[in-house]
């Protein structure tokens with residue numbers, strides 16, 4: 001996908017929901033797409049799926065440019081791309097049985113009856129639904145199981161790419177890991193690629209090989225999930241990490257230094273220069289005047305920041321850790337003297 005642009009016309013102006021975004025997803029790869037609510041993640045997913053039109057740019061699937069295909073030309077390609085939504089409740093017709101729901105894409109694709117029932121049974125096993133689920137209705141199932149139904153439907157036609165838009169955000173915390181593990185297993189077994197969308201960086205880095213961090217419609221940092229997770233280079237990525245829970249209280253507290261300040265600028269009236277400059281603790285006049293382009297930083301990453309902040313972010317974090325441990329020491333001494 002290259003230089004994708006998606007605008008919405010609204011009564012208060014044009015929303016540049018996705019602005020010049022390029023990304024590549026290799027076969028079998030999971031790419032995580034993260035950013036605050038409203039940064040354009042769902043819009044990007046829907047534009048790739050052709051659920052909404054792109055204003056500019058190119059979408060290539062399996063070597064084929066599918067950007068401006070007509071709906072009828074898109075039909076055979078639809079089976080290669082599927083989407084899983086946040087709320088399985090809304091995307092499953094309540095009046096159809098689970099067996100029926102999973103069979104539907106196969107019927108549309110022209111499978112015969114015997115092939116459909118064999119495939120439905122296979123899919124139900126793959127996603128861990130009990131065999132008797134086929135004759136029951138979606139409302140009889142828990143949120144986690146409904147999401148399994150959604151996954152089975154999405155996988156029915158053996159897609160190459162599945163776009164998972166916040167697939168576990170609506171689920172109980174206790175069952176999120178199960179659904180994530182299922183998705184991961186299925187990717188290992190079936191070689192399917194995912195674009196995994198979430199506002200939660202911690203969760204995404206568990207499942208993704210590659211990360212894309214978006215802010216107000218643009219990529220601010222992208223690269224290997226490991227590099228970005230361990231040594232974030234963009235202050236916005238750092239801020240997302242600060243918002244994520246961490247087991248170690250020292251790390252937790254040092255990260256808190258980067259908690260986001262101020263409000264998200266209006267998407268119809270973006271700031272000059274770097275869109276993040278209004279909330280960035282490192283912003284200079286240069287940032288407020290000139291928008292940084294996405295540039296390589298090291299081997300496995302690109303970042304849209306004028307500066308190399310990896311070390312600065314890290315030394316600020318470790319300085320605050322040592323000052324914390326010094327304080328803890330002093331406290332202990334005082335306690336010992338008393």
Ligand SMILES: Nc1ncnc2c1ncn2[C@@H]1O[C@H](COP(=O)(O)OP(=O)(O)O)[C@@H](O)[C@H]1O
Nearest residue numbers: 008010015017036037038039040041042043267
């Ligand atoms: N149908 C729409 N019409 C107008 N604006 C929209 C529409 N859908 C989304 N937007 C706006 O586009 C921006 C990106 O939204 P979205 O892609 O849903 O973000 P995310 O999925 O990251 O939360 C937001 O500012 C949102 O308000």
Ligand SMILES: [Mg+2]
Nearest residue numbers: 041042043165
């Ligand atoms: Mg969304």
